[in-house]
Amino acid sequence: MTSAEIRELARACGFELAGVAAAGPVAELPLYQDWVEAGFAGEMRYLTDRRADVRGDPRRLLPSARSIICAGKLYNSPHPYSTQLDDAELGWISRYAWGGDYHDVLRRGLARLDGLMRERAGAAYESKICVDTAPLLERSYARLAGLGWIGKNTCLIHQQSGSWFFLGELLVSIEIAPDAPPPDRCGTCHRCIDACPTAAIVPFRGGHTVDARLCISYFTIELRGPVPAERRAGNGGHVFGCDICQDVCPWNRRAPITEEPGFQARSFAPPLEKLAALTEEEFRSLYAGTPVSRARYTGFLRNVAIAMGNRGLPRFRAPLEKLAASDDPVVAEHARWALQQVAPAVLPPVRAEPLP
Numbered sequence: 001m002t003s004a005e006i007r008e009l010a011r012a013c014g015f016e017l018a019g020v021a022a023a024g025p026v027a028e029l030p031l032y033q034d035w036v037e038a039g040f041a042g043e044m045r046y047l048t049d050r051r052a053d054v055r056g057d058p059r060r061l062l063p064s065a066r067s068i069i070c071a072g073k074l075y076n077s078p079h080p081y082s083t084q085l086d087d088a089e090l091g092w093i094s095r096y097a098w099g100g101d102y103h104d105v106l107r108r109g110l111a112r113l114d115g116l117m118r119e120r121a122g123a124a125y126e127s128k129i130c131v132d133t134a135p136l137l138e139r140s141y142a143r144l145a146g147l148g149w150i151g152k153n154t155c156l157i158h159q160q161s162g163s164w165f166f167l168g169e170l171l172v173s174i175e176i177a178p179d180a181p182p183p184d185r186c187g188t189c190h191r192c193i194d195a196c197p198t199a200a201i202v203p204f205r206g207g208h209t210v211d212a213r214l215c216i217s218y219f220t221i222e223l224r225g226p227v228p229a230e231r232r233a234g235n236g237g238h239v240f241g242c243d244i245c246q247d248v249c250p251w252n253r254r255a256p257i258t259e260e261p262g263f264q265a266r267s268f269a270p271p272l273e274k275l276a277a278l279t280e281e282e283f284r285s286l287y288a289g290t291p292v293s294r295a296r297y298t299g300f301l302r303n304v305a306i307a308m309g310n311r312g313l314p315r316f317r318a319p320l321e322k323l324a325a326s327d328d329p330v331v332a333e334h335a336r337w338a339l340q341q342v343a344p345a346v347l348p349p350v351r352a353e354p355l356p
């Protein structure tokens, strides 16, 4: 089987991008190890515990693996970018989380691809599906498989498709001639670095990386417990994830829109007051089956409180006072912090009594 044949099968399974990489260690593995050692992973233990070593070689995930089929699936939708929206009443949920959970969608697509490949291969082989959560350096393999270059914002960028796509992999025990990585097309551009509100894109080993401990995406999705007080202002109006370093990327100016029904936007830039008033049941029914559920109810309310504090509208006082009375100590503390940022409600002017 050739990678061109696999690309054709992958397209039939809903993947706009596909390619093949060899299933061995990648030359830039030390970059990952240095990144972890520098502390850039913050509290994401799944990146630093024993699973960190598994990342060294995909054969630790499937010992018989010879090739990795890397697949990319677009998720862009026809709504404005966060950088085009300036409404203090609204919270920002990042583009990738507007529709259904991509893990399920990609997994189903890769299982179909596996089935089609088995029919074509005519002989038995072993395989393993990975989507996001497996200890695999997804961007490195996808680059080697020709799906794009790694931009200064660290996202994988495809010349025609931009960077609004997810990655998934099929590890297979058959040898397939690998594709070649494309050239880096960032050139002298540094828009993402300039636009990042928290200066999270930092120079690293002659290139750039994201220090997760400064990244809004990390604070709003991955970090459990309190957000350090000195970092809260940087979150702006973001309540789940961040798109800024991709919004400003010139390669996303004409990014294609997904045709996947599962990724159609269910909720887009919701009013913060509505989010602050959600009960746990309402949160569950609104975000069940979407990536937002990863934040969990209390983590989400914590993010909403920070966003309200940063937006600073006096009408947020009442909903924040309710959150400040929450049983959850983290939500309550973030709401108290937010109340200190919100301008006091405008009082009616006091009429001076005439002096006797």
Ligand code: B12
Pocket (backbone or CB within 6 Å): 026, 028, 029, 031, 032, 035, 044, 047, 094, 095, 096, 131, 132, 133, 134, 135, 136, 137, 138, 139, 140, 150, 153, 154, 155, 156, 157, 163, 164, 165, 166, 167, 168, 207, 208, 209, 210, 212, 215, 217, 218, 221, 222, 240, 241, 242, 243, 245
């Ligand atoms: C941890 C993680 C995060 C962390 C850390 C981000 C980061 N930059 O590492 C946080 C929570 C901040 C995050 C945020 C986001 N994430 Co994330 N995340 C991951 C995860 C689980 C691991 C990434 C990792 O290993 N990071 C450690 C660093 C060291 O790895 P790295 O940057 O990839 O660097 C390696 C290579 O890229 C390579 N490399 C780096 N620079 C260079 C340069 C050259 C020249 C070469 C040759 C190689 C090279 O070397 C490194 C070692 O292999 C992956 C899934 C996975 N299993 O890989 C998804 C993943 C990277 N995330 C993804 C997405 C969509 C996002 C967000 C857009 C979500 C959002 N809107 O909020 C943001 C984007 C923020 C950003 N600018 O990166 C997608 C990216 C798709 C794409 N087109 O690139 C992935 C692949 C998930 C998926 N399966 O689709 N994420």
Ligand code: SF4
Pocket (backbone or CB within 6 Å): 153, 195, 196, 197, 198, 199, 200, 201, 210, 214, 215, 216, 217, 242, 243, 244, 245, 246
């Ligand atoms: S996701 Fe946001 S905070 Fe993180 S690096 Fe990109 S612009 Fe900066």
Ligand code: SF4
Pocket (backbone or CB within 6 Å): 151, 152, 153, 154, 185, 186, 187, 189, 190, 191, 192, 193, 245, 248, 249, 250, 251
């Ligand atoms: S904004 Fe510029 S530097 Fe950043 S990833 Fe895009 S092309 Fe590269």
